[in-house]
Amino acid sequence: MAQLAVNIGALSLKNPVMTASGTFGYGYEFADFVDLNRLGGFIVKGTTLRPREGNDYPRMAETTGGMLNCVGLQNKGVDYFCRHIYPRLVDYDTNVLVNVSGSSPEDYAACAERIAALEHIPAIELNISCPNVRDGGMAFGVTTEGAASVVKAVRKAYHKTLIVKLSPNVTSITDIARAVEAEGADAVSLINTLMGMSVDIERRQSRLSIGTGGLSGPCVNPVALRMVWQVAKAVHIPIVGLGGICTAEDAIEFLMCGATAVEIGTANFLDPAVTMKVIDGINAWCDAHGVEDIHDIIGALHD
Amino acid sequence: MKKYVSRLPIVGKTFLRADYVVLALHVEANLLREIRPGQFVQLKAEHTSSVFLRRPISIHFVDVEREQMWLLIHIIGEGTEALAQCEVGQTLDCLFPLGNGFTMPAQAGRQMLLIGGGVGLAPMLGYGAALAAQGHTVTFLLGGRRDVDILQYDEFCKYGEVCITTEYGSMGERGFVTQHTVLAQRRFDHIAACGPKPMMVAVARYAAAHDIDCEVSLENMMACGLGACLCCVEHTVKGNVCVCTEGPVFNIKQLNWQL
Ligand SMILES: Cc1cc2nc3c(=O)[nH]c(=O)nc-3n(C[C@H](O)[C@H](O)[C@H](O)COP(=O)(O)OP(=O)(O)OC[C@H]3O[C@@H](n4cnc5c(N)ncnc54)[C@H](O)[C@@H]3O)c2cc1C
Ligand SMILES: Cc1cc2nc3c(=O)[nH]c(=O)nc-3n(C[C@H](O)[C@H](O)[C@H](O)COP(=O)(O)O)c2cc1C
Ligand code: FES
Numbered sequence: 001m002a003q004l005a006v007n008i009g010a011l012s013l014k015n016p017v018m019t020a021s022g023t024f025g026y027g028y029e030f031a032d033f034v035d036l037n038r039l040g041g042f043i044v045k046g047t048t049l050r051p052r053e054g055n056d057y058p059r060m061a062e063t064t065g066g067m068l069n070c071v072g073l074q075n076k077g078v079d080y081f082c083r084h085i086y087p088r089l090v091d092y093d094t095n096v097l098v099n100v101s102g103s104s105p106e107d108y109a110a111c112a113e114r115i116a117a118l119e120h121i122p123a124i125e126l127n128i129s130c131p132n133v134r135d136g137g138m139a140f141g142v143t144t145e146g147a148a149s150v151v152k153a154v155r156k157a158y159h160k161t162l163i164v165k166l167s168p169n170v171t172s173i174t175d176i177a178r179a180v181e182a183e184g185a186d187a188v189s190l191i192n193t194l195m196g197m198s199v200d201i202e203r204r205q206s207r208l209s210i211g212t213g214g215l216s217g218p219c220v221n222p223v224a225l226r227m228v229w230q231v232a233k234a235v236h237i238p239i240v241g242l243g244g245i246c247t248a249e250d251a252i253e254f255l256m257c258g259a260t261a262v263e264i265g266t267a268n269f270l271d272p273a274v275t276m277k278v279i280d281g282i283n284a285w286c287d288a289h290g291v292e293d294i295h296d297i298i299g300a301l302h303d
Numbered sequence: 304m305k306k307y308v309s310r311l312p313i314v315g316k317t318f319l320r321a322d323y324v325v326l327a328l329h330v331e332a333n334l335l336r337e338i339r340p341g342q343f344v345q346l347k348a349e350h351t352s353s354v355f356l357r358r359p360i361s362i363h364f365v366d367v368e369r370e371q372m373w374l375l376i377h378i379i380g381e382g383t384e385a386l387a388q389c390e391v392g393q394t395l396d397c398l399f400p401l402g403n404g405f406t407m408p409a410q411a412g413r414q415m416l417l418i419g420g421g422v423g424l425a426p427m428l429g430y431g432a433a434l435a436a437q438g439h440t441v442t443f444l445l446g447g448r449r450d451v452d453i454l455q456y457d458e459f460c461k462y463g464e465v466c467i468t469t470e471y472g473s474m475g476e477r478g479f480v481t482q483h484t485v486l487a488q489r490r491f492d493h494i495a496a497c498g499p500k501p502m503m504v505a506v507a508r509y510a511a512a513h514d515i516d517c518e519v520s521l522e523n524m525m526a527c528g529l530g531a532c533l534c535c536v537e538h539t540v541k542g543n544v545c546v547c548t549e550g551p552v553f554n555i556k557q558l559n560w561q562l
Contacts, residue, residue, distance in 0.1 A: 025531035032306045045533075053543055060526050060534035062355050067526060071533045074543055217355065269356060269527040270347070272308055272398065 002286035003293040009161040009186030013040035020265030021099035033272040041095030049111045051077035061198040061207035066217025090120045101127040105153035112158040129167030129192035141167035144179035151183035166190040174234035181235045189240035191224045217266040218244040232258025248281025258299040310394035322378040324387045327371045339404030340430035345528040347396035348385040358382040361426040377422035413439045416491040420446040420498025435462040450474035481505045507555040511562045520551045
């Protein structure tokens with residue numbers, strides 16, 4: 001048994017495996033398949049200050065080795081979360097993180113402030129990278145100024161661990177990472193989905209209600225890995241890596257490229273118990289390779 | 304109800320037509336007893352690299368005595384093709400049982416009309432069998448383009464009267480399901496329908512006009528099947544809800560269809 005515990009700022013994870021927002025519901029949807037307490041943590045669905053209905057159907061299209069979605073942050077709003085969902089999450093012996101989204105820095109800050117009051121939520125992940133809503137999300141994540149403005153506003157209102165989730169739909173993800181680090185982010189997570197499209201040629205129509213969507217799954221994995229590797233060299237704060245992770249080997253690639261922890265997203269749809277297999281697999285790999293502490297492989301890529 | 308993800312052995316395989324196959328999977332009786340008619344499974348299509356997500360398939364019938372769950376699969380693309388190529392003796396990676404299922408009437412001795420169009424007739428066999436077992440009177444109304452589209456006729460006959468419409472009149476009455484004479488001849492307490500959207504809308508219109516309680520089973524495209532991804536939503540009077548967890552069966556009063 002290798003030592004798998006890691007820290008993200010003040011947040012202690014019993015192992016580096018978390019689940020990605022929007023792909024794991026509120027955790028309890030997976031309770032029949034997963035011992036949630038064994039996870040390093042799970043990140044619940046994107047939450048906004050006010051309720052959102054999300055985009056119209058169809059919201060999903062399958063692609064080669066992945067899928068596109070344009071869910072558009074459907075959620076019942078932060079107050080509903082605090083009142084009705086949070087009480088169902090407090091007894092888990094793992095880190096439950098909330099993914100926070102908004103359409104203005106003030107929105108983000110107000111939402112973060114409400115979550116800050118919840119004792120059993122030790123950290124938030126700030127989603128400045130949702131490609132599926134017009135009025136915000138990614139709009140902030142694609143410029144250094146936009147990203148900085150949101151992080152600045154939230155940092156004032158939120159004093160627990162703040163992870164900022166970066167968009168890959170940018171020219172230089174390292175510039176954005178440096179900008180949010182400068183505003184006091186405790187960590188960055190990457191990547192959110194890559195903006196994409198799919199067409200039904202018989203109907204001459206996009207397969208998605210709003211035309212475009214966010215690509216996820218194994219097909220984005222090499223792009224995500226490259227970005228984690230670049231960002232790891234650009235910032236001093238911890239990195240949470242994600243994008244197409246399906247196996248322990250995939251997760252270890254991210255750790256070697258400099259991620260301190262990982263998130264598993266779309267793979268939960270293929271195998272709802274995948275997270276348990278990844279945790280066991282990391283353990284087995286470490287044992288087989290004489291790795292006693294997971295830190296020995298974090299950022300341990302040879303030149 | 305607990306959900307499972309497990310590898311289920313294929314114990315039977317019958318082609319009803321070149322593009323329709325019934326797979327019988329072995330499932331323990333105690334699990335089968337938990338399944339409600341109208342629920343579905345999510346199958347992984349293996350041995351193909353181009354199919355990424357699981358495929359939702361209705362539970363066609365459960366045979367508790369022989370410990371079998373039947374699935375009726377229409378081959379329309381690579382996923383269903385790959386599933387249809389699986390042979391007896393192999394196993395299928397199956398996530399089940401999912402969704403809410405049809406309502407079992409609270410009152411005894413109800414007149415039930417079960418309408419199925421195309422592969423939408425799949426869940427009606429299990430539902431009809433369960434209703435008949437509880438003493439309700441079941442009438443099946445199956446619709447298709449031609450006679451070859453009417454599948455499992457002998458199986459349906461075991462649980463109730465079977466009425467048929469085909470668009471070209473090669474079997475049963477000519478026309479659409481909503482034009483069948485049985486609708487005028489008998490008063491039904493409940494209608495359940497599954498099939499192409501235009502058919503379900505027509506049935507819903509009929510039911511609404513005649514003030515008959517009506518449920519429909521939707522086939523929105525799905526990713527997780529567990530209520531986690533919010534991809535499968537249908538717009539309802541309660542806003543956007545997941546078809547995979549709050550459906551696939553909806554009372555038409557819940558839907559925002561133009562009736
Ligand atoms: C709750 C539910 C129950 C279902 N029950 C059955 C069943 O009992 N038997 C059965 O054969 N099929 C059933 N379906 C439909 C089945 O899931 C699709 O036909 C299947 O996913 C197609 O996969 P494919 O890879 O073969 O085709 P693809 O290559 O993915 O698609 C071929 C064509 O079918 C369309 N399509 C894909 N998925 C769906 C869908 N979910 N609904 C309608 N059209 C779709 C695509 O747009 C495309 O035009 C059900 C669907 C749902 C949501
Ligand atoms: C259906 C779906 C919904 C998502 N919703 C959110 C969300 O609400 N907030 C967010 O930050 N990311 C969201 N994401 C992005 C994922 O968290 C993740 O960043 C992305 O899918 C890449 O990881 P993966 O390839 O492992 O899925 C969503 C992804 C999917 C597929
Ligand atoms: S398919 Fe994921 S929520 Fe219904």
